[in-house]
Amino acid sequence: MDFQKFCSSTSFSRRNFLRSAGIASAAMSVPAFAQQAAQPTPAGQAAAAGGYGRRGGDMGEFRPLPPDTVIISSNENPLGPAGSALAAMMPAAKKGGRYDKEYMPATIQTISEQFGLPYGPGKTPFVRLYPGSGGPLDMALMSNISPDKPLVCGDPTYEQGPRAAATMKTKAIMVPLDKTTWKYDVKAMLAAHPSPGAYYIVNPNNPTGTITPREDILWLIQNKPAGSVVIVDEAYFHFSNQESVIDQVAAGKDVIVLRTFSKIYGMAGVRAGFAFGRPDLLAKFETVTASDRQLGSISLIAAAMAHASLTDKDLVPLRRKINRDTLDDTLSFLEKHNYKYIPGSQANMFMVDVNRPGREVQAAMLQEKVAIGRVWPALPTYVRVTVGTPVEMKAFQTAFLKVMNGPSQPTAAHLEMLNHIPHEIYRA
Template identity: 65%
Template structure:
């Protein structure tokens, strides 16, 4: 994918950016290659294996079989409801304009987002998904002398970016109730480049109170930034920390349309930060910086979703009801879960290596999520439709009733199948 100069914050043109290159108030999310070559600083990723970012460096995706059409896919934290009707209508209408770039579509979407969150012009940037800008947020603030502090277990993109940037890693265990331990994170290193918080956390689905994050922002060392990944925030009733961006704090917030808005395959997401922090994204060297511009159809779908006033509350309730029904079933059966999920996922203890259990579930035509080294006997499960979760329950009980030895002996070769994961999503 190419890094396209069409991707800007508020319609700032390339020539205007170059004219004002020394002005910190100009906020541009991406730059043409020539301008980047002239302005790159020290955020240079280490060499990494060849392969497309979205495929985790693999080249064999086309050789793996897709899962059967009737498989229950609850492995990648997608929303089975898909885009809202309002988004679909906007996408269809806008597609007819696809013969031109129509950058004003992106500007209009940014304006709607900024108005909803009380942000000034230049404090947000729209991207095709939130994975790319998350990499840029991380990589522009960490390096060999600027470590990354993050929770364990949590979303792997943080430590993966640290590996790319040769940045020292300081994982910090979650608290006993599965929150980010912000005081331990602060004590982990005297001057990290960034603290990475996923809220709600992936994979546990648990929330870290806003007051804890505010404490970290207030007490962190000067020069460090707090990166808050709010990909799943819409599923929670807790407050966002986007207001800390509006207050000019050292905070970068990531938002996506892949989760509650059901646009995972359509790709739209926001990076929210002060203009100077967004400007730092351009210091990340290729190929890590190689992002495409967002399409006008994705932008239109995102804007329509933002303006659909009942959408978030309705989908939050659907997800909460389905999740709670499933967790009640598991609890009544005596299975151990991670309590307190406020996302479209949960974790359950399968009393054996999670990878083995995942493969056994795949044999039952149910694709569940992965395990984490910090919790190897737990698997993460995405909340699907009520019907999908009933099928999950049946398969789960059957696989739990099997002995570990029987499971291992009966497995077919799951690596021949492509099981979707949000970790490698392009």
């Protein structure tokens, strides 16, 4: 591998950009660079600087966690934006005094060309670019469900689906994942209701990281009742080896696919995401009332960075390998110490069984200054852990052994602090 090229195109961390400038020309292996980029607990430092912890479900009150806390709770990418994206940022910023007539169209054209979607004069695009994928996900869900058209989800799954159902005053029908493969049970989902408004599939799934095979999703698309829509959230897709279902959008099926730049592209704070769908399905987004959806145009800078990331051919495979190597190392640690975890993760997260209420372990880990992910009602003794840097995962291993081998008696203060652990529920 040409490491100079790697440094210039894919590997700069947003948290270490200035510091990394002095080491970018060093000839190191990818794993060595990942170690270098991880010095020490940058997520915790960023959290403290920005008041990162927040009250659960409240976007108003922020409370910082201790400055040296390792934060592996939000499914963020610790590498930050790619060097190619950072290089595109300054030229775009110089044009920031004018409304963007350059970067957003170029980004939409690029992604349309990559997936064979209609684009050009006289053609209505099959994709829209947004400031993150959280807003368009809400609109995709809310524009297709109603009190008499419920939402069918997996269980456990990303909570934005059930929350959208609650907003629309309809049921979220929770269908358990297959307990052998931990994939979505699409046949059970189809049987759950005769005429739902939408089926919601996160692939790879959050929180389990597991994959639902493309052929299963195609089966659901082909067999679903007329008028319902299959919504596929591919936020973590790039970490997997799965084939996307965006081709079903090009084929004109009742499918909406969401993508984000927050995960493998490392742009959670930059805010960029796509919604793919037939023009009539995307037009329905506008039927969602303003109070129920996140609105706003993507910034010129975010569009420029997104475009640069899409055209950086080395970015995805290199970052997929870094994530996979770190994940495999952590899972080997769990196996060595006889801890059970949900197998088959193809994302930047995993779930481990702690054989006690998960919130107790989450709070006890916070006492050791390691913030891990939340607990899902369907799996109350499991905790979710984000894959951080190798240094952060070693800190996780040390803290986890201490917590699991000792009495789990977190203080009331640390139990209350669980409300301030950052998470991706309001994700870009």
